Amino acid sequence: MNYLRFHFAVLVMCVLTSFAQADDRLNFLVIMCDDLGYGDLECYGHPEIRTPNLNKLASEGVRFTSYYSAAPVCSPSRAGLITGQTPTQVGIYDWIPGGSPMHIRAEEVTLPKLLKTAGYETGLFGKWHCNGKFNSPEQPQPNDLGFDYWFATQNNANPSHENPTNFVRNGKRVGPTQGFSCQVVADETIDWLTNVRNSDKPFFALVTFHEPHEPIASPEDLVQSYPDAHKKGEALYYANVTNVDRAVGKLMQKLDELKLSDNTLVLFTSDNGPETLNRYKTAWRSHGSPGPLRGMKLHIYDGGIRVPGIARLPGKIEAGSESDFPVCSLDLLPTFCELAGAKVPQSAKLDGTSLARMLEGETVKRDKPLFWHYYRAFGDAKVAVRDGDWKLVALWNQGEVSPGAAYKKGDYSLIKNVKFTDFELYNLREDIAEANDLKEQHPEVVLRLKKALLAKYDEATANAIDWYAEAN
Known part of the structure; x- marks a missing residue:
């Protein structure tokens, strides 16, 4: 009997191993927008913006109504997706200006590294924003973090989305490009899929559109297609989102032509909530919508972190x-690695949960609540956890610290020595707008989530990096 059990176990392991080595393993295509709000798509209820290709993608897959980014601002959000860890834990505290010492360190475990060791081809296309010294030997570049091929910019498309001039391809400056950024990025991705990658291997492609982040530029035909948008910059923004939709449609068509659609898990999402009109003078085109959510980009409330999430995998979803x-971009690393047969080292301090079993119709339970930290968030609310329907928000004693102003000298002490002075509790199933603080009615929930929040904060900041001390 013991021998039969052993024989069966060996047989199962052999089957799993052969699957992990097979050429027909799933491909992964992640498409991430920049500053696209939860309410910005037609299939998420926007009354005017037209997104027919994303509507189609949602009709072919699943539309998540509680999909979260790892942070309410760009660089930490991207770092979370790539590492599967709370961004604070890997030292990415805020958006990264050019020349900043902040970066994802070369020794970090990353999703493309793990998939690459499992035999995947990996490519990055679009906005990088995970280091300050882009395309420089002074800091790790996309290839050092696992991307075989990269066509990227440090931050935004310059001088705007139209004819950007700041792309770098595999370490070499590209120079002027023709067209709008999302189309340029989509075309590069298509060329890689068609002509560059090894078609005998499965692939992971991370496509990171610059749109609809400022400075916004949109095709004139699309701008003119919104004659009822009368506010300054409104038609430009709506057209910008529709142009992204066009680019997504182009990518989906190419997957069909290459007969890759049935074996490719496609995920469309955003890095954080929508930009506000009043944060800086050049944001006059930022007409993004958080839908029914409270807050926008740079808020720890859901408007800053809950974003569109659409996934398609024919025959499984x-x-x-x-x-x-509740799904988070932190979940992608463990999920993709399980599906790909890529081994995650036990030393990796992942905060995400593998959702692979959901593809088989099974229920997934998180071992720990979702967690967010952004010390430059608008208002005193800087940290939050979500566990099921409950969300606990922590307020600190430092006051508002120049929201979105980027990490500066002296900020390290703010992160390490902060004290939380109050908490707010919301039931997101009953109160999606986070309008009714229930901490007085449910002290037992506050106590439980407060314990989890403070423990995770201590863990995330235990080895916090003082970037300016390291740079000296």
Whole structure:
């Protein structure tokens, strides 16, 4: 009997191993927008913006109504997706200006590294924003963090989305390009899929559009297609989102032509909530919508971190389905690695949960609550956890610290020595707008989540990096 059990176990392991080495393993295509709000898509209820290709993608897969980014601002959000860890834990505290010492360190475990060791081809296309010294030997570049091929910019498309001049391809400056950024990025991705990658290997492609982040530029035909948008810059913004939709449609068409659609898990999302009109003078085109959510970009409330999330995998994800299960970009690393047969080292301090079993119709339970920290968030609310329907928000004693102003000398002490003075509790199923603080009615929930929040904060900041001390 013991021998039969052993024989069966060996057989199962052999089957799993052969699957992990097979050429028909899943491909992964992640498309991430920049500053696209939860309410910015037609299939998420926007009354005017037209997104027919994303509507189609949602009709072919699942539309998540509780999909979260790792942070309410760009660089930490991207660092979370790539490492599967709370961004603070890997030293990415805020958006990264050019020349900043902040970067994802070469020794970090990353999703492309792990997939690459499992035999995947990996490519990055679009906005990078995970280091300050871009395309410089002074800091790790996309290839040092696992991307075989990269076509990227440090931050935004310059001088705007139209004809950007600041792309770098595999360490070499590209120079002027023709067209709008999302189309340029989509075309580069298509060329890589068609002509560059090894088609005998599965692939992971991370496509990071600059749109609809400022400075916004949009095709004139699309701008003119919104004659009822009368506010200054409104038609430009709506057209910008529709142009992204066009680029997504182009990518999906190419997957069909290459007969890759049935074996490619596609995920469309955003890095954080929408930009506000009043944060800086050049944001006059930022007409993004958080939908029914509280806050926008730079807020720790859901408007800053809950974003669109659409996933498609024919035959595995039910077409036209909807899920309110809380999902986060931190989940991508463990999920993709499990599906790919890529081994995650035990030393990796992952904060995400593998959702692979959801593809088999099984229920997934998180071992720990979702966690967010952004010390330059608008207002005193800087940290939050979500566990099921409950969300606990922590307020600190430092006051508002120049929201979105980027990490500066002296900020390290703010991160390490902060004290939390108050908490707010919301039931997101009943109160998606986070309008009714229930801490007085549910002290037992506050106590439980407060314990989890403070423990995770201590863990995330235990080895916090003082970038300016390291740079000296």
